[in-house]
Amino acid sequence: MHVDTLRFGTVAVAPEKVINFADGIPGLGQFKKYALLQFEESYPIVWLQSVEDAGVCLPVLDTFNVLPDYVFDIDDIDVNALELKSPDELHVVSVVVIPEDIHGMTVNLAAPIIINTLTGRGRQVVLNDNEYDVRAPVFQQICKLITREGGDDDVDSVKEAE
Numbered sequence: 001m002h003v004d005t006l007r008f009g010t011v012a013v014a015p016e017k018v019i020n021f022a023d024g025i026p027g028l029g030q031f032k033k034y035a036l037l038q039f040e041e042s043y044p045i046v047w048l049q050s051v052e053d054a055g056v057c058l059p060v061l062d063t064f065n066v067l068p069d070y071v072f073d074i075d076d077i078d079v080n081a082l083e084l085k086s087p088d089e090l091h092v093v094s095v096v097v098i099p100e101d102i103h104g105m106t107v108n109l110a111a112p113i114i115i116n117t118l119t120g121r122g123r124q125v126v127l128n129d130n131e132y133d134v135r136a137p138v139f140q141q142i143c144k145l146i147t148r149e150g151g152d153d154d155v156d157s158v159k160e161a162e
Helices: 076-082 139-150 152-161
Strands: 002-005 009-012 033-037 045-050 057-062 090-097 113-116 122-124
Touching: 045 090, 076 113, 076 122
Parallel strands: none
Antiparallel strands: 002 009, 033 045, 045 057, 057 090, 090 113, 113 122
16 A cells, blocks of 8 residues: 655555554544655654644654663553563664754653554553653664764764764
């Protein structure tokens, strides 16, 4: 299927890759279907694009990839809604806020988006504990990840983009 986007033009998305949010995403409840779009030039940021509205696109990142010590529990209600049978079935992303000064980039660790990779069900889960911040700084962790995986040239390109 083809998905129209404001940021990336028209992109092809396999129908089985569409993520269904039965309850929508808080603040965007009217949109239920999304796709994760990944582009090399924005790594490790990926894009949660609505397939119903070209203008709705959230920058997200694979939380465990950037913050390997991130750990949380989810309620049985969320496990059942997502039809999760095993931790191997889940993919966790978190919404990123990218301000004009990218040094101030933050990630919402208090409300991760959980996706069941087998069923295509998605849900943003507000964690019950107060261990994680809604606006946790993430710029330094992203730079470390880029350095680990791509070498110093990638960090230089981030610095140039500043």
